[in-house]
Amino acid sequence: MLDVNGRTYQLPKAPTVVVCVDGCEPEYIAQGVAAGSMPWMARTLERGTALVADCVVPSFTNPNNLSIVTGAPPSVHGICGNYLYDTASGTEVMMNDPKWLRAPTILAALSDAGKRCAVVTAKDKLRRLLGHGMRGICFSSEKADAVTAADNGITDVLAMVGMPVPSVYSAELSEFVFAAGVKLMQTRRPDVMYLSTTDYIQHKHAPGTPGANAFYAMMDRYLGELDAMGCVIALTADHGMNAKTGMDAKPDVIYLQDLLDEWTGPAACRVILPITDPYVVHHGALGSFATVYLPAGTDVAALQTRLAARRGIEGVFTRAEAAEWFELPADRIGDLVVISERFTVIGTSAARHDLSALEVPLRSHGGTSEQRVPLILNRAIPGIDRQRRWRNFDAFELALNHV
Amino acid sequence: MLDVNGRTYQLPKAPTVVVCVDGCEPEYIAQGVAAGSMPWMARTLERGTALVADCVVPSFTNPNNLSIVTGAPPSVHGICGNYLYDTASGTEVMMNDPKWLRAPTILAALSDAGKRCAVVTAKDKLRRLLGHGMRGICFSSEKADAVTAADNGITDVLAMVGMPVPSVYSAELSEFVFAAGVKLMQTRRPDVMYLSTTDYIQHKHAPGTPGANAFYAMMDRYLGELDAMGCVIALTADHGMNAKTGMDAKPDVIYLQDLLDEWTGPAACRVILPITDPYVVHHGALGSFATVYLPAGTDVAALQTRLAARRGIEGVFTRAEAAEWFELPADRIGDLVVISERFTVIGTSAARHDLSALEVPLRSHGGTSEQRVPLILNRAIPGIDRQRRWRNFDAFELALNHV
Numbered sequence: 001m002l003d004v005n006g007r008t009y010q011l012p013k014a015p016t017v018v019v020c021v022d023g024c025e026p027e028y029i030a031q032g033v034a035a036g037s038m039p040w041m042a043r044t045l046e047r048g049t050a051l052v053a054d055c056v057v058p059s060f061t062n063p064n065n066l067s068i069v070t071g072a073p074p075s076v077h078g079i080c081g082n083y084l085y086d087t088a089s090g091t092e093v094m095m096n097d098p099k100w101l102r103a104p105t106i107l108a109a110l111s112d113a114g115k116r117c118a119v120v121t122a123k124d125k126l127r128r129l130l131g132h133g134m135r136g137i138c139f140s141s142e143k144a145d146a147v148t149a150a151d152n153g154i155t156d157v158l159a160m161v162g163m164p165v166p167s168v169y170s171a172e173l174s175e176f177v178f179a180a181g182v183k184l185m186q187t188r189r190p191d192v193m194y195l196s197t198t199d200y201i202q203h204k205h206a207p208g209t210p211g212a213n214a215f216y217a218m219m220d221r222y223l224g225e226l227d228a229m230g231c232v233i234a235l236t237a238d239h240g241m242n243a244k245t246g247m248d249a250k251p252d253v254i255y256l257q258d259l260l261d262e263w264t265g266p267a268a269c270r271v272i273l274p275i276t277d278p279y280v281v282h283h284g285a286l287g288s289f290a291t292v293y294l295p296a297g298t299d300v301a302a303l304q305t306r307l308a309a310r311r312g313i314e315g316v317f318t319r320a321e322a323a324e325w326f327e328l329p330a331d332r333i334g335d336l337v338v339i340s341e342r343f344t345v346i347g348t349s350a351a352r353h354d355l356s357a358l359e360v361p362l363r364s365h366g367g368t369s370e371q372r373v374p375l376i377l378n379r380a381i382p383g384i385d386r387q388r389r390w391r392n393f394d395a396f397e398l399a400l401n402h403v
Numbered sequence: 404m405l406d407v408n409g410r411t412y413q414l415p416k417a418p419t420v421v422v423c424v425d426g427c428e429p430e431y432i433a434q435g436v437a438a439g440s441m442p443w444m445a446r447t448l449e450r451g452t453a454l455v456a457d458c459v460v461p462s463f464t465n466p467n468n469l470s471i472v473t474g475a476p477p478s479v480h481g482i483c484g485n486y487l488y489d490t491a492s493g494t495e496v497m498m499n500d501p502k503w504l505r506a507p508t509i510l511a512a513l514s515d516a517g518k519r520c521a522v523v524t525a526k527d528k529l530r531r532l533l534g535h536g537m538r539g540i541c542f543s544s545e546k547a548d549a550v551t552a553a554d555n556g557i558t559d560v561l562a563m564v565g566m567p568v569p570s571v572y573s574a575e576l577s578e579f580v581f582a583a584g585v586k587l588m589q590t591r592r593p594d595v596m597y598l599s600t601t602d603y604i605q606h607k608h609a610p611g612t613p614g615a616n617a618f619y620a621m622m623d624r625y626l627g628e629l630d631a632m633g634c635v636i637a638l639t640a641d642h643g644m645n646a647k648t649g650m651d652a653k654p655d656v657i658y659l660q661d662l663l664d665e666w667t668g669p670a671a672c673r674v675i676l677p678i679t680d681p682y683v684v685h686h687g688a689l690g691s692f693a694t695v696y697l698p699a700g701t702d703v704a705a706l707q708t709r710l711a712a713r714r715g716i717e718g719v720f721t722r723a724e725a726a727e728w729f730e731l732p733a734d735r736i737g738d739l740v741v742i743s744e745r746f747t748v749i750g751t752s753a754a755r756h757d758l759s760a761l762e763v764p765l766r767s768h769g770g771t772s773e774q775r776v777p778l779i780l781n782r783a784i785p786g787i788d789r790q791r792r793w794r795n796f797d798a799f800e801l802a803l804n805h806v
Contacts, residue, residue: 246448387713
């Protein structure tokens with residue numbers, strides 16, 4: 001038995017794989033199943049446990065991956081976006097460094113308990129956070145050619161997987177994760193493995209389209225192989241994904257910095273988009289969540305009401321409201337949290353977003369409209385409560401405590 | 404100038420066509436434009452007026468078509484579904500008959516003012532309601548072979564259109580509407596025309612799929628022809644459309660009658676699904692809206708709270724709340740109005756829904772998740788307020804008062 005962040009976990013009885021499929025709106029699975037692209041999934045949904053859970057808002061990759069591996073919301077683990085605004089220095093700081101992490105991971109606790117752990121992520125940005133405090137194997141597809149025994153607990157990953165290092169903007173970046181997972185399970189049989197993909201495909205391809213179904217068919221084959229090796233598999237997602245365009249197929253953007261500049265004066269407010277990271281080609285740093293730092297003396301309630309009345313805005317929350325409702329660390333969000341609707345995204349200033357790289361109509365995430373995610377276990381759980389609110393960060397509980 | 408249901412309309416200055424595209428989630432247009440299937444639409448969105456409006460909830464066909472032609476919500480015109488539960492007789496009664504209509508239509512007022520009007524609908528169920536009190540041409544694709552001068556104000560429609568009577572379950576049923584509209588405009592040049600399609604395609608095909616894009620390409624060609632004839636065109640929709648399945652691609656249904664039977668005793672409550680009509684093959688009478696009649700003495704607030712806590716329920720409203728919030732006629736809805744979430748539908752009893760005819764994963768409507776619809780005018784309106792809440796039943800106002 002392990003106690004991590006106030007929850008109790010049993011030690012794995014069989015090799016256990018927790019999979020976070022980046023941007024996996026549940027509809028991708030429904031369409032993949034309907035198209036016959038996911039035979040393993042179709043059987044698993046019937047014989048195992050299929051729930052639709054809520055992810056953490058902001059429905060972004062890092063906060064949710066950290067929630068899954070800590071079993072806790074961002075108020076506990078501290079990672080509430082890719083970027084943090086340091087009010088003291090007036091600078092935006094990346095939150096990729098483990099120093100921002102406020103809670104231990106279940107993976108670290110398992111490795112402390114003598115269990116052999118392995119983590120494979122698509123992008124390297126997550127690797128250090130996920131592997132923090134954990135002994136074992138931890139590497140990314142993106143930097144698979146640069147692994148060392150000291151840093152990653154493994155060498156020569158490319159030879160093991162039999163694939164070249166994929167482009168950071170490719171379906172192969174995620175395929176590499178699954179292929180590596182299967183090879184690791186075949187050759188080293190870790191007790192616990194965490195696999196985390198990237199949503200490059202989901203940003204470009206809607207559920208049921210050929211590009212999406214091909215991706216999910218690929219995933220289904222690898223998951224079937226892991227299942228055939230006797231693994232317990234819990235699959236969830238960091239967030240969903242929705243089209244974010246107007247009828248003209250162009251991004252439907254509320255340029256919040258421009259709007260606030262108009263209302264309160266140039267640069268009086270500071271809009272932070274925590275989706276921003278070094279890989280913005282596929283979404284132009286446009287998501288459905290922003291946080292705003294206000295100048296002293298602002299009538300917060302009045303601004304909140306005025307913003308909430310804007311077309312395309314789903315909700316505006318004060319810092320205290322957002323911290324409570326979304327379980328966020330109050331000291332790492334702004335004075336307001338702004339969430340846009342299903343088809344709308346929030347930008348800073350029009351001049352600061354380069355949308356020229358968007359080859360297809362924008363699909364993105366970040367808001368409550370992308371909160372629903374799969375939570376699937378390849379084992380039946382008789383009598384499970386289907387009416388309670390399940391979270392994606394219950395994945396380890398399902399995989400360890402209900403098997 | 405006309406005064407209809409408390410709003411003022413100017414008489415048409417050019418031939419005016421109001422189009423209600425059944426089930427036209429705005430995303431259908433975005434994807435059609437992105438695919439290059441809608442060149443006329445792409446130009447119109449750029450040069451004309453493109454708004455996303457709210458339809459009436461329940462987001463069903465009849466309430467919204469009647470709202471569009473009366474310029475008023477169901478609280479005024481009385482049509483709040485296909486079915487009404489007559490508590491006096493304990494029977495469910497279809498609301499297709501004009502006797503249920505409580506307000507005059509803009510079309511009737513225009514014909515009274517000497518304007519030549521024409522209405523073409525896909526299904527016959529709407530024809531009598533839409534044409535009530537109006538002199539002029541009024542027929543459906545479905546019964547295009549049975550038109551008479553006395554009943555429809557026209558004869559020999561099939562020869563005029565040059566198409567056979569389409570199947571009631573086909574894309575051609577809607578194409579016939581547009582083809583007839585173009586022929587009517589070419590041959591008789593009505594002052595005002597109302598065209599209303601059916602959502603057979605939208606129930607089966609997601610935005611961006613080949614089946615959807617082909618439908619919208621067809622529509623685009625006919626709209627381009629009407630535009631080329633100098634018509635003012637206002638396009639809106641009765642409701643949106645969403646996938647309504649679980650991850651197994653089967654309908655995600657809350658069988659509300661079964662649930663209430665379990666809670667309150669067999670048949671103590673009466674669940675009405677106002678989507679039910681004689682044409683249920685493509686949706687199995689499953690939508691995201693239900694109304695419930697409760698036995699005397701029920702603790703309404705307690706039941707409301709209990710239902711609202713169920714997975715998949717978006718909201719539960721008392722009769723008074725629903726009547727106020729959704730502008731519904733309080734005497735024609737039950738004691739509770741129940742709305743399900745984007746991916747979930749409400750059924751009565753499992754035994755009463757035949758889902759065997761569903762050939763593809765269910766797509767349906769009825770809830771607030773299908774409330775967003777296009778509101779497009781092929782004329783620019785300088786200075787139009789894009790922040791106000793537009794409704795689909797502002798279509799005649801845009802077409803008549805802003806041109």
